[in-house]
Amino acid sequence: MSKHIVITGASRGIGNKTSRKLAEMGHTVTAISRSEEELNQLKSDYPNHISTLVLDITEENAGKKIAEHLNSLSQNIDGLLHNAGVLINKPFAEQERADWQKQFEVNLMAPALLTKELKSHFNPGSHIVTISSMGGFQGSSKFPGLSVYSATKGGLSILTECLATELSEDKISCNSLCLGAVQTEMLEQAFPGIEAPVSPQEMADYISDFIINGHKFYNGQILPVTLGDPG
Template structure:
């Protein structure tokens, strides 16, 4: 059985992804602050750890689990994200820092911790946003969120170059609107064209097969233009 780590699994895309991998005979380590939603399902193949991705002590729990139980990681999906929606003149440095800590710094730190367990043909998938793509449609109030997702895209490209000799693949999916709790909180009443379950299915297939064809690539996954 192959091993996959997924962050942000308490709801939305991450919640659906963890179930999909587990039901398809993957060993899943699901990381989120709230492990109760997945634990209630009592699915085999899923191990949960309640973590704050900004906590060094909590990240040690993750590496200890992998070291003691798996030894290797085939897929890492950095799905956890934070969104603050405020007019730019209301955004504080604290707001920017909170968003970047989750969307950029925590991704870098967890990836760094998991690197010793990655090997040839391992695939790291970073979940970004179409809002981080230059030239894409932008929305007022998302200066911190969209710019952090742009930083994540660049980080993905750099890591792919840095670890290409080890044949560890890094790709990013820049998602458009998906009907999740996070979207509802940012845009109350807005109905996205894609459900969390539908997007999870896309990410699942890409995580398994995408690195056979792509490395260091930013894939736009959006039904809207530009």
């Protein structure tokens, strides 16, 4: 059965490949990011499966705009992938207030507020997946420069556990995937020259299957998805 999945951060990296994979699996996708050109490319590659919304997920009316988009498609949500993220790699002592604000807003506040504002648009049996990081996984190795980013991702994972409890009466499942390193622009900018053991396509294949099927086996789980590397 075809499902409708909303994906934030669909312009590049893991979110872009996941949008494409889900379309190829026969599902429909609302693909969201701020970059219009990349989204237009997605839409033209999969005209029957992908619709797009150019949006900064931190803006005040973001949830309302997604809801209006869904109404225009006469679609409810079967899956919501909170994938958009930012990483500012800086020593803790050099992280400015604006760095804290940006990372918290994109990585934690936006997923929380969007989930709240879209709550009435979920079909029973739907699945919310948050894309966290091994840096935000309790007990994992920690790396200099990633304190704020990792704190936001740890918060996102705990939020996911809380939502799994609170949204269970609406028959919505929530799980958090803590990714290890994946070869994307984010990784290349933060750690130039690093070679990740996993490609965006490989991770997208895993995430696409997980958002469609994972809630049959997991709810309220914070799951490491790593070969032992940082993320």
